[in-house]
Amino acid sequence: MLDKSKARDLMLQRKREKKLTWEEISKHIGRSPVYTSMLLYGYGQATEEEAEGLVKILELPPEYKEVLMDVPMRTPSQPWPPTDPFVYRLYEAVLLYGPAIKDVAHEMFGDGIMSMIDVMIDVDKVKDEKGNERMLLKFNGKWLKYSRW
Amino acid sequence: MLDKSKARDLMLQRKREKKLTWEEISKHIGRSPVYTSMLLYGYGQATEEEAEGLVKILELPPEYKEVLMDVPMRTPSQPWPPTDPFVYRLYEAVLLYGPAIKDVAHEMFGDGIMSMIDVMIDVDKVKDEKGNERMLLKFNGKWLKYSRW
Amino acid sequence: MLDKSKARDLMLQRKREKKLTWEEISKHIGRSPVYTSMLLYGYGQATEEEAEGLVKILELPPEYKEVLMDVPMRTPSQPWPPTDPFVYRLYEAVLLYGPAIKDVAHEMFGDGIMSMIDVMIDVDKVKDEKGNERMLLKFNGKWLKYSRW
Amino acid sequence: MLDKSKARDLMLQRKREKKLTWEEISKHIGRSPVYTSMLLYGYGQATEEEAEGLVKILELPPEYKEVLMDVPMRTPSQPWPPTDPFVYRLYEAVLLYGPAIKDVAHEMFGDGIMSMIDVMIDVDKVKDEKGNERMLLKFNGKWLKYSRW
Amino acid sequence: MLDKSKARDLMLQRKREKKLTWEEISKHIGRSPVYTSMLLYGYGQATEEEAEGLVKILELPPEYKEVLMDVPMRTPSQPWPPTDPFVYRLYEAVLLYGPAIKDVAHEMFGDGIMSMIDVMIDVDKVKDEKGNERMLLKFNGKWLKYSRW
Amino acid sequence: MLDKSKARDLMLQRKREKKLTWEEISKHIGRSPVYTSMLLYGYGQATEEEAEGLVKILELPPEYKEVLMDVPMRTPSQPWPPTDPFVYRLYEAVLLYGPAIKDVAHEMFGDGIMSMIDVMIDVDKVKDEKGNERMLLKFNGKWLKYSRW
Amino acid sequence: MLDKSKARDLMLQRKREKKLTWEEISKHIGRSPVYTSMLLYGYGQATEEEAEGLVKILELPPEYKEVLMDVPMRTPSQPWPPTDPFVYRLYEAVLLYGPAIKDVAHEMFGDGIMSMIDVMIDVDKVKDEKGNERMLLKFNGKWLKYSRW
């Protein structure tokens, strides 16, 4: 049975064979690169337009459209705890600095959380004053307050 | 023996008793709120100026200056995996979306990592078009390339 | 330093000494029993009214008001995985039947989650046709949809 | 050897190909949607009528009848701890609020547990006063008292 | 605050000082030795009679009566996985032979479980034909069937 | 290479196809049902008679005789900790009540263990005074004393 | 309450203050050094003679006699997996070579185990042909056969 995890392998292979960038694919469907990457990795439920756009640009078999529109069971595509140094550095930030970030956030917002469902994630390249490259990673999530009843 | 972990408790208590915000403390020492919070949580080596500023604004005993200037052994101040929903949501992002973020970043930068040593972390409050509050969390880290030899 | 975890011990002791039920305490502050229990266990940020109501009915020292109004760092008050049979049975339901529940929910709502932030939890006693007692546990949470960007 | 886990894959595929909903399948066999979903996921021992009903509506090979009527070895069909945000939110509720729920329940019932064997689980869609969708999840289980001997 | 875990230490000490056996204590309250041992270890909610009987025979302070009558939070009083060879051998039986026992039981009873709530546990000494001592451990639990709905 | 784990699958399949019960198979080889089940699950070294009896009644290929007579490497045929409710209930008993059972046993026998090597395990169906079915699980193991040297 | 774990600390301290070797203490009670060490570490139930001998040679308070004669709950006195290189090397042998040792043993003995209850453990110093020191560690345990029933 074709599922999101098998589909991911073929989609990433097509992206590589066709030498398409995330930038190009994401523009084709009118979304951002990280969102588009998450769709291909199997972490989202594509709209019909998104699914058709991806099938077209990646020249996928037609049954991929439906798979892209399925609701995903979200499971990691990496070992855990993360062993890759890129991912581990993010993990390290949450492990060590999570409570400090939480403390500053609560001062601004009161009790609650930054939603990881209604969230936008972006990666940018910036330069410091000496011209060194820096990566800028942004999470922009809806603030949710705890209910009372 | 006074160490960073014992010092943290008193410093957070003083912050509360004196009803100081992270905003106020951080301005007093000329740093950002998250950086200042990390100093008090024991995740940084304060400069002499920073240490003196903190001792003064929080009216700490004088031996705290030296503790603030020590190099820390960085250990978590929370259970792990995180159980607090605020921190868990960040952990969830790394667990699920880490590889997608990595993939987009490598397309921009090639192989390497965003440093979690030479990094700046900021929290801001923004509003969406309907006036709902959103939290904006930014990581801005130096890009490091792998060496060859 | 008085914190939520130390406060919990005294508050539960007072509840017992004064032979107050969750029903009585919750009515006193105008909330439901589970919500009230969660406040005492340290899993919520009380409003000023709630905090004053609890200090009064439980005859707590005045500094408890502020502790009740703090934002909590939510950590478990039990071993994990749960060893108590009451809690384990709930854990077993999530472990085994989580994906089946998810599947039925997605058919009703599409992709997304039931919020555990904007949620109401209630416990009731009901009887079956033979008069045997049954427990009814309800989670009523806002449905959150994934964002696109 | 055909077993419940292999059967699940085909049954879920057939459900999708035939565009049947849980609602429709469950009505066909006279059960509720969550119960029906649990049967297909392999967490129950179908009666002969249920098994025949499922074989018919899903047009399964005849040997599926016997597999559906086998006693299952209940093992999770997901990673654990859960990584999918939908399931994790339920897990979070048990992790954090389990003892508070237990405390309220014992006040009503005395020592014992809500059975997860003689239990009914239902999912419903409700609306709040502003018309927002909310999910209502109910567990209705027999109360079991500890024996003395 | 006196709780079941602190009470256990004193109760076991008293048992030793007074050189009482489980046999003697259990007869005093009209229960079996394993049940009585479980009460002292903190795994049960004593009836008023049982609590009074235990306070009397062990000459406990009066506040122990109430603690014995509390509903317990059941947590292990040993490391886990078990390191003690006596307990490990039982664990080994469940680890290796659990599925074989389950299979034989389902043949007799159909799907369901042996309740560990409505259960009686006994330990006896028997002899084999050569006069060697053998231990006989019995679990006698109500059979529970899965519900349908 | 045919090994005990592969052999188990075929043997269980044959048992099902031939609609043989554990009772019937065990009588055929003159052993008890649990012992017989453990042989088929791969947890024992069959004698030549037992092996021949099983090959005959299950109509197995002749090379199964030798596999049944091999010394097994005993590994679990289930996830661990156990997720199946039947097996978990046994695990819960060891986790919580292991030390209480140990304490009662030591009072009878002194220091030592109930052997899990020289042990007999039986499952029976009994009825309580109201006619409800109960399962009776018995472990009967040689008592082993610690050596001195 | 004095228990085996607290007793161990004092007994080891006395051994050091009195500059007694394991050799000397073990001769005093007529046992071997490893057995004697295990008694002091709390892994055995001393006979009355052994307990009196230890109380005398180590000049322990009289209540130690009874503690030495208690049945122990055997729990590790070290982190696990072992971090000390001496202990880790033994662990490594079991981890890697356990199955090879098992295979050779079964060829000699058939199915069964070397008892770790009826066992004698000894440490000796030997020299190789070049005069280098070697340690000789011996386990001598009763062979136990699996029962049939």
Add this chain to the structure above:
Amino acid sequence: MLDKSKARDLMLQRKREKKLTWEEISKHIGRSPVYTSMLLYGYGQATEEEAEGLVKILELPPEYKEVLMDVPMRTPSQPWPPTDPFVYRLYEAVLLYGPAIKDVAHEMFGDGIMSMIDVMIDVDKVKDEKGNERMLLKFNGKWLKYSRW
């Protein structure tokens, strides 16, 4: 690619088909049974003579010679922690008695370890005075002292 782990399966199968004992194979190559077993399990780098001897006596394909002479990556051929009762008993000895053995050894040798690299492991069958079979397991390892610098 043929590797040590795949080679093990064939070599053990050949040993069984040819009904060779460890004793016979080890004599053929002039080594001890445990050493020989470790070579076949893939835990050693055979010399050219050993490899040729094994290829000959087991009638292995010629490419096995080279695989036997490879340096191994030593990984366990069993689950861990060990579930097989034979191996678990050894593990239990290290878990519980490791520190007592260490203490006796340091009294003889000072600080250091028994090497698990320059080590000889042997299994023997001995009888006690009543004629019962006992297993004697010996580790004979070079003593290594810690360096100073």
Add this chain to the structure above:
Amino acid sequence: MLDKSKARDLMLQRKREKKLTWEEISKHIGRSPVYTSMLLYGYGQATEEEAEGLVKILELPPEYKEVLMDVPMRTPSQPWPPTDPFVYRLYEAVLLYGPAIKDVAHEMFGDGIMSMIDVMIDVDKVKDEKGNERMLLKFNGKWLKYSRW
């Protein structure tokens, strides 16, 4: 889909068939042996020259060039914690002596880390004064200081 992990197997096989040493392969591409080994194991992004050099000397299919030039997802090629004694000894050094090394390093450099991204790793053979072989393992990494903001 050919990926780094599948490519590793073939590349290591080719190295063995062609009896090439790390020394020879590394000279061919103008790098050091450890760096070259890391490329074949899949832990680096080869430059075009490196990739072409490796394809040539190992006579790999042409599509390997592109795989060698991919950015890797770095995952371990061994069990973890390490079971191989060679790797475990390194792990033991980090486990036990990590904090002592950290302490000495901070005295020299202040707060910060030795980069494991901009790092060179080398292995050499040296002899002590008695002619015994010793291994010299060097890590030479850029020192990174923590940022302030």
Add this chain to the structure above:
Amino acid sequence: MLDKSKARDLMLQRKREKKLTWEEISKHIGRSPVYTSMLLYGYGQATEEEAEGLVKILELPPEYKEVLMDVPMRTPSQPWPPTDPFVYRLYEAVLLYGPAIKDVAHEMFGDGIMSMIDVMIDVDKVKDEKGNERMLLKFNGKWLKYSRW
């Protein structure tokens, strides 16, 4: 009872109060800084001269001499897996590159290990051609070959 772990705290405190560097302490006892640091952290058995030298330069109470000369039970003085970024980077190297380092080493030395008992560890500061600081970490350990028997 004073032990190595309690002694460490006082010794590190004295080092700080007296503003002594590892360089100064190590020169005083004629050893290297990392070795000296390991002695104070409790990972070595000091000679009488070393112990006397440390007692003198740190002005320790006299009973510290004996504690320094004890054989240590080596246990970590940090959480594990390591959370401090300095230590984690070393751990990452072993996790990912361990097998590549092993492979290169075996090519030089054949099967065996670099001893972590007869080993010297040093930390140095070096500069690259641009004057940036780099840390050089060296492990120099005796090569040990596996025995045959």
